[in-house]
Amino acid sequence: MTDDTSIGGVRQQFPSTPWSVIEGTRSPHAEVRRRALDTLISAYWKPVYKYIRLHWKKENEPAKDLTQEFFARLVEKGLLARFDPDRARLRTYLRVCVDGLVMNEDKAAQRVKRGGDVTLLPLDFESAEGELHQLEVAAACNPEELFSREFARSLFGLALERLRRELKEKGKSLHFELLELYDIEEGGQQLTYDEVARRFRIKPTDVTNYLAYARREFRRIVLDELHAMTATEDEFRREAQTLLGVKL
C-alpha cells in the first residue's frame, strides 16, 4: 500500500503513545514540533482541502494553494500558539482560521504561486479530489457540520490504517478483515454471522469474538488519536461525544 502523503507515512514510524499535538507544537525541541505538526496535518489536511472546495466553492487549483498556505501559516504565523482551548475546540479554531485565510485569498494564493517562501507539503490532492466526487451529501450542510464530518472521516481513516497495521503485527489480520467486511463494506451487515463464518472458514462464535475485538481496538485507537488532537480533557470528552455519541 502506498501512503496518501509522506506525512502520514512517516508518522507511522513513531510510537503511538498518547500525547497532545498542541503540546507538541509548543515544544522547544524542533523534532517534537515537527512530529506534532505531522500528526496534525495528517488528520486535518483533507478536511481543510474539502472544506475549501465545498464550502468556499473554490476550484481545484486555488484550493490546493490555499491548503498549502494554511498549513504554512500554522507554523510561520504561530496560529497554533494562539489557540486557547478554553475558548473553542481545536477543530473549530482551525476551521475559523481557514475562513480567515480564504477571505484574504488573493494575497495567499499569490504567495504560493510565487513559490519562494512556502515549503510545499507532499499532499495527495488527487485522492482528496477523487473523494469529493463520492460525497453523498455535498456542501448542503452548515460549515461546522461539514468540517466535523470530514474530520471524522479523516480520523476514522487514520484509525483504520493504524488498526490494520497493529492487528497485522499481532497476527490478527482476519479480525481486521471481518471489521472491513461487516462495518465498512456496503451490504456487509446484511450477512448473518453464519454466512460470514462460512466465508472465512471459522466458527460463528469466532465471528462474534473477532469482530468484538476489532471494534474494541478500533474504539481504543480512535480515542487515542482524538486524544492527541485535543488540548484538554474536557475538549477530548466533548469531541469524543461528537465523534462517537452524536450523529453529525
Place this chain on the structure above:
Amino acid sequence: MNRWLSDSAVERLREAADSPDLAGTRYRLIDKLGQGGVGGVFRVEDTALDRQVALKVITVGDRESNWPARLLQEARVIAKLEHPGIVPVHDAGVLADGRPFYTMKLVQGKRLDEHIATIPGLSDRLRIFLRICDAVAFAHARGVLHRDLKPGNVMVGPFGEVLVMDWGLSKLVGTSSGPATGQGAVAPVAETVGPGTAHGSVFGTPGYMAPEQTRGETSVDARADIYSLGAVLQFLLADASPSPIPRALAAVRRQATAADPADRYPSVQELADDIAHFLDGLAVSAYPEGPLARAWRWIVRNRAWILLLLAYMVTRALLIFFRPR
C-alpha cells in the same frame, strides 16, 4: 493508505465504536435508546433472565477523567433509592472495553414533556406532579439531591406510573441530622455523582436550574430541587386549563421558584402538601387568603352539600306555598 470511507461507512464505524462491547456479559445488544451528556443508553436482552433491560454506558472517560467512577457511583446512588417512582438498577460492572455500565429496568413510557398534551386536566397534571414530589422527597430523605429535575427527566408509563429518571447529576449529601428535606437538615456535600461544582462549573438545564445552581455555587441543597420542581409545576400548569391559573396555585409556584432559597418551601413534602391541599379544596400555606376568599373556597368545597340544602329548602318552601288550605 487512508481509504475512502463513505458517509454510511463512517456511520457504521461510529456505531461500532460507540456500541458497548458486551463480550463476556449476559447481555445482547438490541438497539440504542438515547444519548445523554456522558453516556448512551441501549436496549439489551438479559439472556439469563430472558427479559429486556436498559444498559447505560459511558461514551468516553477511559483516561484521566473520573467519569467511569461517577457512572458506577450513579448506579450505587440509584440502587439506594428503592421507590416506585425511581427506576431500579439491576446490575453494574465494567465491560470488556473498559467502560463501566449499569443496567436498569427498561421503562416503557413517554417523557413528560412529550406526553403532556395528552393530559388535559389540571387535576390529572397535579396528581402527576405529586408523584414526582413523592420520588424526590424520598431521595432527599435518603440524602440524595437530583439537581436536574425537568419534564424530560420524568417518564410516564402506560399504566400511569411516574418515574424520575437520570440521576447522573445527583449529589449525595450527609443525613447526620435527619432527612435532607429541610434546609437545616442538609449536611455538607459528601459525594458527587455528576460533575462537581468545586470550581464553580454549571451543570443542569437552563430554565429549570435554581439561580444558585446557575451561578455555580457549591452549597446548593434540597431547595435547588424545590426550585426545579416549581419550574416543572409551571410547565404542567401551562395550557392545563382555559381559565386563568388559580391564585393559590400560582402562589405555590411562586414560592417554590423564589430567587432566594430562604423564601422557598423548606422541604418537598411541604410543597407537595400544598398541592394536595389545593386538590382537596383546602387552604394552601403559600397563599394567605382573606375572609371573602376563604368563604368562597368553603362554598366551592362544600357546593354539593350546599346545593342539596338549597334544593331541600326550595322544596319545603314550595310544599308550604302550595299546601291545601
